Every structure is written in C-alpha cells, then in structure tokens.
Amino acid sequence: ILDCTHLQELLEPFANPGWYAEGRSVREFSVDAVYNYSALLLSPDENKIYVGARENIFSLSLDNISVTYLQKTVRVYKNVCSKKKRQECIFKGKDPQTDCFNYIKILLRLNSTHLYVCGTYAFSPSCAYIVRLFFFSLDEKGEHVMEDGRGRCPFNPEYRSTAITVDGELYTATVSNFQGNEPTIYRSLGSGTPLKTENSLNWLQDPAFVGSAYITGSDSERSDDQIYFFFSEMGKEFDFFDNTIVSRIARVCKEDQGGERVLQKKWTTFLKAQLLCLLPDDGFPFNIIQDVYVLPAQRKKNTLLYAVFTSQCKGLAGSSAVCAFSMDQVEKAFSGRYKEVNRETQQWYTHTHSVPEPRPGMCITNASRQLGIDSSLDMPDKVLNFVKDHFLMDSPVKSQPVLFTHSVHYTQIAVHYVQGLHGAYDVMFIGTDDGRLQKAVNVAGMMHIIEEIQLFPEQQPVQNIEMDSTKVCAFIAQVNLQIPTYTSICHPSECVITPISLSSVTTFFPKFPRICLRAHYRPS
Structure with a gap:
C-alpha cells in the first residue's frame, strides 16, 4: 500500500515501465491441434467465456479455465469443413494449408437460449445457431444446421469485420x-x-471495419435508437492527395425499414462522418483508426468513445495516439451540414442550400410523426433521393490525443471507469503490436502510463480485448496462424487472458499485489 502525498513521487517509479509476466505460478489449459483463437464472447451471467478458434468453439469457466477443462465440463463445438468445400476452396486458388478452413469470425449472444456463430468455412461463409445450455446445433438427423453467411461473415479470415446483435437482429x-x-x-x-x-452509390470506399456499438441513453427516444460502426476507408473528398485514408463513424437507425419506392431494402438513414484525431501543436492527423471502446453513460450525449489511431504520415511513422470523443460531439456533426459530390468530376463540396423535411438521414421521432410519417416507408421520395447522394457529413468529429507515443503501435483498447476517493478515473488498457499491455490513467488532466506488461516472450500483436466490468477483467485475444496459447494475468483490479504462440497451452497467473494510491485530486 502506497500512501503518497505528491503525485510526481507516485508516478516516478513508472516512468519507464517494463514489468514482465515471468516468475509467476502458472496453470495450463491446452488443446492439441487447435489454432487461431480469434473470437471472444463474455457471458458473465453464466460465468463463462466463449472462445472461437479455427473450426472450434470453447465454453470456459471464468473462475478457473484449467480445472474446468480437466473436469470435462468444457464442451467443444467442432465444425470441420467438408471435403467438397475444401476442394472448392483449393480450386479457387486458395492455400489449402491456411485459407481452406473454417475460421470463426462471429460469436455473439443472440438471445437467452442461443448463440449465433459464423465462420469463413473455406471461403464459403456459413452461420449456425448454438443452444447455450447444451452447446450444440444439431437437427433431428444429428447434423449441424448451417445457413448462408454471405453479407454476415467475410470470405477471407484476414479481412476485418464487425458484428453486433440488438433485440434479436x-x-x-x-x-x-x-x-x-x-x-x-x-x-x-x-x-x-x-x-x-x-x-x-459508393457509400463505402474500401473500408476496414474495427467495431460496432448500440448506443442509447435516458436522453434519447426509443424510436431514435441507432447502431454505430467504426472504420477507416479511402477519403475520396480529399482530391489533393492520392490514397488518403480517413477514419469514420457511421450510423443507421434501428427502426429503419427501407424506402417504399426509393432505396427499397436499403438503408434510408445511413450517414457517416470523419473521426479526426489531431496533434494540438502542428495539427498532424492520426488518420487510421485501429480500435474503439465505448464507455457508456446514463445520458447518451455523455457517452465517450475511446479510439486508438495510427498515422499515414511519414513524420508520424511508428507513432500512435488515443483520442476520446463524446457522443455530444458526434450528434452535433450528424446534425450539421452535408457534403455533396459532383458525379461527373467526383469533387466534393459543402451543401449550402436548403434540405427537404423531415431532415434526411434522421430516425423517426415524435416530430416526424406529427408530419404523418410513422416509418421510413412513409418518407417522401425527395428526402430519400437527397440522402442517397448526401451521406457524408461536412464537419468532422475532432479531438486531441489524451495519450501519444512515438515508440509503439497501439492495436487495441479497453477502458474501465473507476470511482476513487476523490473522483472518478477512466483507466485504459492498451494492447500493442509487439505484445505488450499498457495501463494508463488520467489524473488531474494528465495521462500517465502506470504499468506495462510484456504478455508474450516473442513479439506479436494484441488483436482483441474484452472488458468484463462485473469481475473487472480484461480478456485479450492474440491471433497467431501457427500455434496460439492462452495466458491469463489476474490482478485484484484486472485480469487478462490472451493466446500466444509458444504451444497450444492456456496459462493462468494468480493475483498481483494490489497497489493502492492516495493522491490529492480535484475532479475536472
């Protein structure tokens, strides 16, 4: 226990953190010939974590993954691609040693009884329902029930995609x-x-999706609920640079039903805006979003988006930043002016003329109902024709880095809200491309990295972090195409599970000593 009077004295020992996970007692969990642990799903009410790997799904206890497996209570769902699918994959020119397998890409809780799982299935994506209680998906003949996964799951296991379920959809x-x-x-x-x-209409320009979220709050109408997507893509509005990459936040309305004549079976509420993370002094942009974490609040406008960025600029090569955006900023951008494109010249301009009513791209609200518009099917054609060509907002959502580093590429982030004696803190857990986990905290307006753990003996990127707020645990997935291993490092305040590439082993580290701090702090 540290009783500190001066914050500087408290933080000096962590100025150059480099604490390794060596020398701690280890318990192991291993499965032979299982690779590519790529999907994580926390289920705190079941006290389980579901793990998707290549052609396998595991159900593990959060209490002790080793003992659970050894007691035969871990059930493995195997979905091995058929010989025909493998042959088709090879015929398409794909590598039979790496491409022609079923890589689990979607592992979601659909409802109280079922999981929904999708995999690449040898470049022929397929999906299945799994009964959570018995961990199976068989029909009356004892065969796996599969359905077409196109549009839900990528063909290529290396492609970045995202998925979320909301009210069974x-x-x-x-x-x-x-x-x-x-x-x-x-x-x-x-x-x-x-x-x-x-x-x-080119609403999306070669995107790399990094996340999705259902964000609501007490200050929003139920019919105004929206689903948000985060990605980087080619910024076609910047014609003065070739191949300019920009980061985006896009949204669609949950109650969208498509148009009656225009945009039939298409989104009528799709809008996107630029996410801009800029250095305060020189204005250099971190333009490539790598990951995002949504820290919810009671009121939607106070919800924070913590995002990890890298840069396309040569001057910032090897650098990374973490920027925080409020949903209040996001909503202001989506309520502002639109951009429009000249279809002949492909040049973009700010739309300065009047817009039709109700406002294009907005959800159905009480205000639109007063105009006799109860669903998107009732939207006037002029509104839908406008949104077809005005899907990009004019104003970006701007922020400055709360954390900036020259020395490492950040890949993943999770954030835990901590209530302290003298105020609240957002504690960030950040994964790096060389297998480190950094813990950072904002105190009195200054960000400090207070701990760093080298997760893997060999350098390899952290590719997934899931935060369990009930146990205050962070579960980290690292995908290695050769031989992955799980490592679990547990603190009284956080716990980590991650695959590494030494052998097919899952290791578990007991709790670190608690570090308690008392510092003079005035909430900002």
Missing part, C-alpha cells in the same frame, strides 16, 4: 463477395426488414 459490417470488393453494412435475422448499404 444481427448487424454486420463486412464484405459480401468472394473478391472482397463489395463492402456492406447489413441487417438480418429478427422480424425487421433485411437492409444493406447501396453499393452502386
């Missing part, structure tokens, strides 16, 4: 074809109308 952002050149944001399952983005 699946929202995915991925590519919908074998070549990987038809990106889509797609809604399926449930009772709502299946909707997708309009490819012919």
Whole structure:
C-alpha cells in the first residue's frame, strides 16, 4: 500500500515501465491441434467465456479455465469443413494449408437460449445457431444446421469485420463477395426488414471495419435508437492527395425499414462522418483508426468513445495516439451540414442550400410523426433521393490525443471507469503490436502510463480485448496462424487472458499485489 502525498513521487517509479509476466505460478489449459483463437464472447451471467478458434468453439469457466477443462465440463463445438468445400476452396486458388478452413469470425449472444456463430468455412461463409445450455446445433438427423453467411461473415479470415446483435437482429459490417470488393453494412435475422448499404452509390470506399456499438441513453427516444460502426476507408473528398485514408463513424437507425419506392431494402438513414484525431501543436492527423471502446453513460450525449489511431504520415511513422470523443460531439456533426459530390468530376463540396423535411438521414421521432410519417416507408421520395447522394457529413468529429507515443503501435483498447476517493478515473488498457499491455490513467488532466506488461516472450500483436466490468477483467485475444496459447494475468483490479504462440497451452497467473494510491485530486 502506497500512501503518497505528491503525485510526481507516485508516478516516478513508472516512468519507464517494463514489468514482465515471468516468475509467476502458472496453470495450463491446452488443446492439441487447435489454432487461431480469434473470437471472444463474455457471458458473465453464466460465468463463462466463449472462445472461437479455427473450426472450434470453447465454453470456459471464468473462475478457473484449467480445472474446468480437466473436469470435462468444457464442451467443444467442432465444425470441420467438408471435403467438397475444401476442394472448392483449393480450386479457387486458395492455400489449402491456411485459407481452406473454417475460421470463426462471429460469436455473439443472440438471445437467452442461443448463440449465433459464423465462420469463413473455406471461403464459403456459413452461420449456425448454438443452444447455450447444451452447446450444440444439431437437427433431428444429428447434423449441424448451417445457413448462408454471405453479407454476415467475410470470405477471407484476414479481412476485418464487425458484428453486433440488438433485440434479436444481427448487424454486420463486412464484405459480401468472394473478391472482397463489395463492402456492406447489413441487417438480418429478427422480424425487421433485411437492409444493406447501396453499393452502386459508393457509400463505402474500401473500408476496414474495427467495431460496432448500440448506443442509447435516458436522453434519447426509443424510436431514435441507432447502431454505430467504426472504420477507416479511402477519403475520396480529399482530391489533393492520392490514397488518403480517413477514419469514420457511421450510423443507421434501428427502426429503419427501407424506402417504399426509393432505396427499397436499403438503408434510408445511413450517414457517416470523419473521426479526426489531431496533434494540438502542428495539427498532424492520426488518420487510421485501429480500435474503439465505448464507455457508456446514463445520458447518451455523455457517452465517450475511446479510439486508438495510427498515422499515414511519414513524420508520424511508428507513432500512435488515443483520442476520446463524446457522443455530444458526434450528434452535433450528424446534425450539421452535408457534403455533396459532383458525379461527373467526383469533387466534393459543402451543401449550402436548403434540405427537404423531415431532415434526411434522421430516425423517426415524435416530430416526424406529427408530419404523418410513422416509418421510413412513409418518407417522401425527395428526402430519400437527397440522402442517397448526401451521406457524408461536412464537419468532422475532432479531438486531441489524451495519450501519444512515438515508440509503439497501439492495436487495441479497453477502458474501465473507476470511482476513487476523490473522483472518478477512466483507466485504459492498451494492447500493442509487439505484445505488450499498457495501463494508463488520467489524473488531474494528465495521462500517465502506470504499468506495462510484456504478455508474450516473442513479439506479436494484441488483436482483441474484452472488458468484463462485473469481475473487472480484461480478456485479450492474440491471433497467431501457427500455434496460439492462452495466458491469463489476474490482478485484484484486472485480469487478462490472451493466446500466444509458444504451444497450444492456456496459462493462468494468480493475483498481483494490489497497489493502492492516495493522491490529492480535484475532479475536472
């Protein structure tokens, strides 16, 4: 226990953190010939974590993954690609040693009884329902029940995609074809109308999706609920640079039903805005978003988006930044002016003329109902024709880095809200491309890295972090195409699980000593 009077004295020991996970007692969990642990799903009410790997799904206890497996209570769901699918994959020119397997890419809780799982299935994406209680998905003949996964799961296991379920409906952002050149944001399952983005209008420009979120609050109408997507893509509005990459936040309305005549079975509420993370002094942009974490608040406008960025600029090569955006900023951008494109010259301008009513791209609200518009099917054609060509907002959502480093590429982030004696703190857990986990905290307006752990003996990137607020644990997935291993490092305040590439082993470290701090702090 540290009783500190001066914050500087407290932080000096962590000025150059480099604490390794060596020398701690280890318990192991191993499965032979299982690779590519790529999907994590926390289920705190079941006290489980589901793990998706290549052609396997595991159900593990959060208390002790080693003992649970040894007691035969871990059930493995195997979905091995058929010989025919493998042959088709090879015929398409794919590598039979790496490409022609079923890599689990979607592992979500659909409802109280079922999980929904999708995999690449040898470049022929497929999905299945799994009964959580018994961990199976068999029909009356004892065969696995599969359905087409196109538009939900990518063909290529290396493609970045995202998915989320909301009220039994699946929202995915991925590519919908074998070549990987038809990106889509797609809604399926449930009772709502299946909707997708309009490819012919270039709403998406070669995107790399990094996350999705359902964000609501006490200050928003139920019918105004929105699903948000985060990605980087080619910034076609910047014609003065070639191949300029920009980061985006896009949204669609949960109650969208498509248009009656215009935009049939397409989103009528798709809008996107630029996320801009800038250095305060010289204005250099960190323009490539790598990951995002949504820290919810009671009021939607106070919800924070913590995002990890790298830069395309040569002067910032090897650098990374963490920027925080409020949903209040996001909503102001989506309520501002639109950009429009000249279809002949492909140049973008700020739209300065009047816009039709109700406002294009907005959800159905009480105000629109007063105009006799109860759903998107009632929207006037002039509104839908406008949003077809005015899907990009004019004003970016700007922020300055709360954390900046020259020395490492950040890959993943999770944030835990901590209530202290003298105020509240947002504690960030940040993964790096060389296998480190950094813990940083904002105290009195200054960000400090107070701990760093080298997760892997060999350098390899952290590719997934999931935060369990009930146990205050961070679960980290690292994907290695050769031989992954799970390592779990537990603190009284946080716990980490991550695959590494030494052998097919899961290791578990007991709790670190608690470090308690008392410092003079005035909430900002």
